Amino acid sequence: MKVNSSIAIANGPPVSMNTLQKIGAAMGTFGLLIVLISATSFDFPNPALWLTIALTAMAGGIVIYSKGLYDHKSAGIQNDGVWLKSSSNRGLIAWMSGIALTVFYILLYFYPQTLGLREGDNVGIISLFDPLSKLLSGNPASQWFIYGALYTLCIAFFGVKFFWKYRHNRYQKLRTISVVFFQTAFAFLIPEFMSRLNSESFALPYYDLKNIWPLNYYNFYGYRVDEFISAGSIGTALLIFGILSILVITPILTYFYGKRWYCSWVCGCGGLAETAGDPYRHLSDKSLFAWKVERWVIHLVLVFVVLMTSAVIYSFLHDDPSKYWLGPDAFLMGMVGILILVFGLVWFFRRDELKKDVKIAAPAALIVILGLVGIHYLFDQRLFLFDPYKLREWYGFLIGAVFSGVIGVGFYPLLGSRVWCRFGCPMAAILGMQQRFFSRFRITTNGGQCISCGNCSTYCEMGIDVKAYAQKGQNIVRSSCVGCGICSAVCPRGVLKLENKEDTGASRYDSNPITFGNGEVKLNP
Amino acid sequence: MKEERIIIIGNGVAGITTARHLRKRSNCRITVISSESKHFFSRTALMYIYMGHMKYEHTKPYSDDFWEKNRIELLQARVDEIQPNEKQLKLADGETLSYDKLVIATGSKTATYGWKGLELEGVQGLYSLHDLQQMEINTKGIQNAVVVGGGLIGVEMAEMLHSRGIHVKFLVREDRFWGSVLPKEEGELIGNHLISEGIELRYQTELDEIIGEGKVQTIKTKSGETINCDFVGICTGVKPNVDFLRNSALEIDKGILVDEYLQTNLPDIYAAGDCAQLRNARKGRKAIEAVWYVGKMMGEVLGATLAGSPTKYNPGHWFNSAKFFQIEYQTYGEVPANLSSGQASLYWQASQKEKALRVVYESESRKLIGIHAFGIRLSHPQCDSWLKTGIQMSELINELPKANFDPEFYENPFPEVQQTFSRQLKEPQL
Numbered sequence: 001m002k003v004n005s006s007i008a009i010a011n012g013p014p015v016s017m018n019t020l021q022k023i024g025a026a027m028g029t030f031g032l033l034i035v036l037i038s039a040t041s042f043d044f045p046n047p048a049l050w051l052t053i054a055l056t057a058m059a060g061g062i063v064i065y066s067k068g069l070y071d072h073k074s075a076g077i078q079n080d081g082v083w084l085k086s087s088s089n090r091g092l093i094a095w096m097s098g099i100a101l102t103v104f105y106i107l108l109y110f111y112p113q114t115l116g117l118r119e120g121d122n123v124g125i126i127s128l129f130d131p132l133s134k135l136l137s138g139n140p141a142s143q144w145f146i147y148g149a150l151y152t153l154c155i156a157f158f159g160v161k162f163f164w165k166y167r168h169n170r171y172q173k174l175r176t177i178s179v180v181f182f183q184t185a186f187a188f189l190i191p192e193f194m195s196r197l198n199s200e201s202f203a204l205p206y207y208d209l210k211n212i213w214p215l216n217y218y219n220f221y222g223y224r225v226d227e228f229i230s231a232g233s234i235g236t237a238l239l240i241f242g243i244l245s246i247l248v249i250t251p252i253l254t255y256f257y258g259k260r261w262y263c264s265w266v267c268g269c270g271g272l273a274e275t276a277g278d279p280y281r282h283l284s285d286k287s288l289f290a291w292k293v294e295r296w297v298i299h300l301v302l303v304f305v306v307l308m309t310s311a312v313i314y315s316f317l318h319d320d321p322s323k324y325w326l327g328p329d330a331f332l333m334g335m336v337g338i339l340i341l342v343f344g345l346v347w348f349f350r351r352d353e354l355k356k357d358v359k360i361a362a363p364a365a366l367i368v369i370l371g372l373v374g375i376h377y378l379f380d381q382r383l384f385l386f387d388p389y390k391l392r393e394w395y396g397f398l399i400g401a402v403f404s405g406v407i408g409v410g411f412y413p414l415l416g417s418r419v420w421c422r423f424g425c426p427m428a429a430i431l432g433m434q435q436r437f438f439s440r441f442r443i444t445t446n447g448g449q450c451i452s453c454g455n456c457s458t459y460c461e462m463g464i465d466v467k468a469y470a471q472k473g474q475n476i477v478r479s480s481c482v483g484c485g486i487c488s489a490v491c492p493r494g495v496l497k498l499e500n501k502e503d504t505g506a507s508r509y510d511s512n513p514i515t516f517g518n519g520e521v522k523l524n525p
Numbered sequence: 526m527k528e529e530r531i532i533i534i535g536n537g538v539a540g541i542t543t544a545r546h547l548r549k550r551s552n553c554r555i556t557v558i559s560s561e562s563k564h565f566f567s568r569t570a571l572m573y574i575y576m577g578h579m580k581y582e583h584t585k586p587y588s589d590d591f592w593e594k595n596r597i598e599l600l601q602a603r604v605d606e607i608q609p610n611e612k613q614l615k616l617a618d619g620e621t622l623s624y625d626k627l628v629i630a631t632g633s634k635t636a637t638y639g640w641k642g643l644e645l646e647g648v649q650g651l652y653s654l655h656d657l658q659q660m661e662i663n664t665k666g667i668q669n670a671v672v673v674g675g676g677l678i679g680v681e682m683a684e685m686l687h688s689r690g691i692h693v694k695f696l697v698r699e700d701r702f703w704g705s706v707l708p709k710e711e712g713e714l715i716g717n718h719l720i721s722e723g724i725e726l727r728y729q730t731e732l733d734e735i736i737g738e739g740k741v742q743t744i745k746t747k748s749g750e751t752i753n754c755d756f757v758g759i760c761t762g763v764k765p766n767v768d769f770l771r772n773s774a775l776e777i778d779k780g781i782l783v784d785e786y787l788q789t790n791l792p793d794i795y796a797a798g799d800c801a802q803l804r805n806a807r808k809g810r811k812a813i814e815a816v817w818y819v820g821k822m823m824g825e826v827l828g829a830t831l832a833g834s835p836t837k838y839n840p841g842h843w844f845n846s847a848k849f850f851q852i853e854y855q856t857y858g859e860v861p862a863n864l865s866s867g868q869a870s871l872y873w874q875a876s877q878k879e880k881a882l883r884v885v886y887e888s889e890s891r892k893l894i895g896i897h898a899f900g901i902r903l904s905h906p907q908c909d910s911w912l913k914t915g916i917q918m919s920e921l922i923n924e925l926p927k928a929n930f931d932p933e934f935y936e937n938p939f940p941e942v943q944q945t946f947s948r949q950l951k952e953p954q955l
Contacts, residue, residue, distance in 0.1 A: 074850070080688045083578070085577075170934040170936070446902070447905025448822075449855065452586035453570035494853050494902035498933060518841065521826055
């Protein structure tokens with residue numbers, strides 16, 4: 001019989017919803033509808049009541065839907081029909097959700113007035129959220145408050161869904177509790193409460209303590225630094241904490257646990273990807289080409305954010321030197337020193353691990369940065385040639401808004417849930433270098449047990465072709481790995497394990513191309 | 526000098542591993558012929574395509590540009606016969622291909638046992654990509670299925686059908702699941718798990734006849750019971766796919782007979798994987814072991830041999846793995862369904878959860894000869910090193926936690942296992 005090589009087998013039965021799922025979906029839609037109606041500037045008579053109803057309906061809807069989805073199934077991997085459903089296989093539903101999310105992000109970032117933001121009393125959606133905002137911080141809501149509230153709601157309640165889905169797996173459960181906690185407490189409630197403490201004489205900047213520069217690219221902008229300093233010793237402590245976070249705390253934690261301590265246990269972007277984004281994790285592009293694009297783009301964003309931040313800091317230190325104890329030149333030399341130190345460490349200890357393109361691109365980037373600093377001093381040109389406030393504006397628009405928001409989340413249903421984390425996040429780039437070169441973390445493979453089935457690669461949200469390593473019996477030591485642990489969870493043969501034990505014997509980079517246990521064969525006899 | 530040409534029939538794990546390891550060592554011309562698919566895919570992953578966990582393209586272990594990069598020619602064609610004297614192959618379309626060395630890695634096909642009605646629509650096995658396509662057609666919109674044969678493919682097929690909401694009656698010849706391989710307790714553990722998942726398990730039930738007009742309507746069991754169904758999955762094992770070679774000069778028993786270098790009785794012709802039958806299997810091992818890992822290891826050996834470093838197929842200790850619905854299984858060394866004389870075993874099973882662990886040892890010397898686990902992941906290198914050194918039971922019990930390969934934060938079953946084993950070891954041996 002003739003066999004067609006490009007078989008299209010994904011034509012299983014349409015997956016229908018059960019009663020609970022229908023009730024959940026209806027409830028959630030109802031809640032969403034209230035919010036949408038408010039967008040038409042319809043004035044709800046009692047906004048506090050209607051907001052409560054809307055949020056409860058959305059949260060309850062997600063929970064009931066999840067119960068309908070998972071409760072009758074035995075604990076274990078729940079991937080039946082993932083590639084057969086329109087919503088998770090880039091079908092019509094996926095496109096529609098993608099477009100809706102993208103539109104929401106565009107309005108949020110660029111046209112907040114359409115959401116009802118006003119100088120005086122808010123209208124529309126934003127006024128609907130005023131009661132909650134006033135309850136927490138005492139201030140009326142803004143578009144960012146709504147965003148924060150909905151974001152937290154998504155992480156918390158899609159977190160419940162994820163928890164249900166992986167209820168057999170304690171690693172997944174603990175990780176989910178952790179991201180829900182950090183989002184709710186650190187990203188949402190604490191900053192709101194902190195702003196409640198503000199008065200005429202004392203004002204802390206809005207600060208999500210777990211949001212570390214360069215993800216929090218605006219943390220060291222002049223106005224924030226001024227606010228920190230003017231808030232006395234608490235403010236100064238927070239400023240120092242912000243600097244120590246990236247220079248000291250981050251490398252230490254990443255050395256012991258890999259970048260997962262941040263990306264899949266703490267970070268809000270990661271939190272959303274792991275919860276609301278989980279149904280789309282398999283859509284990440286696994287091709288070699290995508291990997292190449294990833295390596296270039298994420299490191300260029302990192303270079304961009306370093307240049308932009310340095311230019312901004314240098315500029316405000318330079319403009320008003322009497323205000324700060326740190327002089328602009330000392331700052332710039334410090335930056336250059338750190339860059340050279342990091343570059344030197346990697347080159348000295350890990351040059352054998354560097355791929356060809358890195359050996360060219362990394363020194364090139366360093367030389368360009370040093371060259372620009374040199375041009376500034378020798379030829380008295382503007383630092384990095386561009387107006388620092390233009391750089392700041394471009395970064396905010398291109399990376400802060402379009403990349404991380406519009407593309408990063410808006411395209412979840414089409415490109416997968418970690419597009420921003422994989423291609424754009426400069427924090428992930430820094431953690432990734434630490435993980436790749438100076439960390440104990442790796443995913444180990446269990447002898448010869450791999451059957452190359454492909455589940456691990458398929459469900460890797462970061463687009464890592466995990467099985468390419470596993471079938472060779474090689475550890476997975478990749479800078480992009482966020483340690484979500486799903487590859488290990490979906491492996492049907494118990495092959496993959498996330499570890500941070502100290503190496504015993506073999507190095508974490510070693511590989512053995514012969515199946516474990518096949519004693520007689522030598523590759524180079 | 527003319528470039529040496531090596532032709533490999535079959536692009537499964539044995540054939541492709543041979544090609545890859547040959548390429549690592551040699552610049553010869555390599556051609557892989559398969560009628561099943563253009564590219565190598567993971568046969569063990571077929572079930573996940575049906576269940577919607579993956580698409581076909583995800584089951585390819587190497588990306589499509591791998592083959593050109595490594596100069597491995599892929600030819601989708603059917604080989605009709607081999608002509609060893611002329612050193613050539615005849616393809617179904619009449620073309621002939623010359624080789625210098627030939628590898629036969631044609632795998633298996635579904636074994637059937639002369640039942641009536643096998644030709645009916647809706648009756649099939651599950652081995653090839655074509656079987657999977659067939660299953661997609663045969664199960665469209667149906668309600669009731671019968672799966673015959675309580676082994677690994679049977680349980681996979683049951684899970685596949687179950688995932689599409691099709692009711693499965695699972696006929697098992699023995700008094701427990703996979704009774705030819707699993708000891709009683711483990712067979713029952715898995716059997717109970719299947720029942721809890723909603724599978725209708727029928728022990729000690731054998732197929733007698735399949736009845737229908739054009740399409741299957743009912744089956745009759747050996748005890749005379751009839752069961753109505755729209756689909757019958759034949760999962761009573763596999764046999765080497767060598768029928769097209771029966772008329773050749775190759776010596777064939779069940780499979781193609783090979784020596785320890787995987788060479789057949791004919792010069793320059795080798796066989797590997799499911800279709801190869803070892804003339805002298807090692808003690809405790811079978812002459813044909815139709816599993817992924819054996820195909821892979823044979824390929825590694827044969828790649829070396831073909832490149833001019835003759836290497837014996839001499840696998841280490843047996844290992845295998847499977848997943849029965851939600852319960853993972855791993856085995857190392859020898860854990861027989863029924864202990865032979867001179868063997869004893871220790872067994873632990875969790876009271877609430879579906880987890881179990883068994884070790885088998887020589888009663889006299891108390892040396893380990895096998896270990897397997899259900900619902901607990903064991904480290905392959907660790908178990909293998911214990912088997913190599915023939916670790917003593919008392920020492921093994923102390924060391925056991927070293928084999929834990931479960932994900933972080935998982936409940937640690939080992940203290941309880943150690944306690945149970947210590948107690949059992951002190952009891953008088955049965």
